[in-house]
Amino acid sequence: MAEYTNVRYSFKAEFFKVLANPVRIRILDALREGPQSVGELRARLDTEQATISQHLAILRARNFVITERRGTTVLYEISDPAIWKLLDSAREIFDNQLVSVRTALESLKREEAG
DSSP: OHHHHHHHHHHHHHHHHHTTSHHHHHHHHHGGGOOBOHHHHHHHHTOOHHHHHHHHHHHHHTTSEEEEEETTEEEEEESOTHHHHHHHHHHHHHHHHHHHHHHHHHHHHHHHHO
């Protein structure tokens, strides 16, 4: 049982390492629109093609995305839509923290003014 727990925590740590790069998160968010090629992602994210390809290779190696070949084009798509729940939760946490920071700043401004 302890071994399973260690494996599970190691998986989580590696999982979050993959998400530690903003370009990879942007790629995953862009794939909400459906399967896309490197060129489509490059245009959508306004990022160099080599950068997109590098990050897609990492996402693919870690099973975040899968590929499908259509003729000469390779399309990338999310391997498990549950990833979007996690990204949505992260956005919600960010928004909540932003509200807390705004509230604190407004409180400081009132104290300074008063």
